Amino acid sequence: MTTRVLYTAVLLLGLSACASGPQGQGGKPPTEERIADAATAPLADLNLVKAKIPELLLRAQEQPYQAPAERSCAALQAEVRALDEVLGPDVDAPRHKQGSASERGGEALGDAAIGGLRGATEGLLPFRGWVRKLTGAERYSRQVAAAVAAGMARRSYLKGMGQPQACEFVPAPPPAPQTP
Structure with missing residues (x-):
């Protein structure tokens, strides 16, 4: 089991340069961040490492449909951009450019390697579901x-x-339908 994790980590380090740019691609976090998240999965399962919920999302959770104080286009655009930074691109955002076959293959291989690392680290904790419930991680x-x-x-x-x-x-946004 430890050997498998070590091999996966070495593979990830070798692929990290080609799997993603410095800011990630297609709305994904950067490769280094994804590797760190996968490697620390058991610590998150034990509720020892927590992803901090951004303040912007906590405010949105209190009143998601509250009209903003200023309703100008500039104010609305600024708030949407701030949410885009926290949440990543919206579903209607343009997709990143398709690269060459080798770039797409490298990205797919990197994704698979990160998935393998996550699977290996999550498998280290026996009774993971129960542990997550008992520690409050769930x-x-x-x-x-x-x-x-x-x-x-x-x-x-x-x-x-x-x-x-x-x-x-x-x-x-799409244009509003015209009524005669």
């Missing part, structure tokens, strides 16, 4: 997921508020 995971869902709802709400004003978001 409850915290649900809190993080709820905050992310509230942030996504807030972003959608803000984009909807900007549509009648013809605010341009990246990408721009």
Whole structure:
């Protein structure tokens, strides 16, 4: 088991340069961050390492549909950009460019290697599901997921508020249907 983790880690280090750019691709976190998350999975399962919930998402969770104080396009765009930084690109964001076959293959291989590392490290903890429940890690995971869902709802709400004003978001919202 330890040998498998070591081999996977060595493979990841070798692939990290080609699997992702410095800021990640396609909305993914950078490769180094993904490797660290996979390697520390048992610590998260024991509730010893927690991903901090950003303040912006906590505020969104309190009142996701509260109208902003300022409703100008600039204010709406600024809040949507802040949410994009925390949540990653929205579902309507343009996809990253398709690279060459070797770049796509390197990215896929890197993703597989990171998945292998995560699987190996998660497999180190016996009765992982029960451990997560007993340590509170499962409850915290649900809190993080709820905050992310509230942030996504807030972003959608803000984009909807900007549509009648013809605010341009990246990408721009679809035009409103014309009524005769």
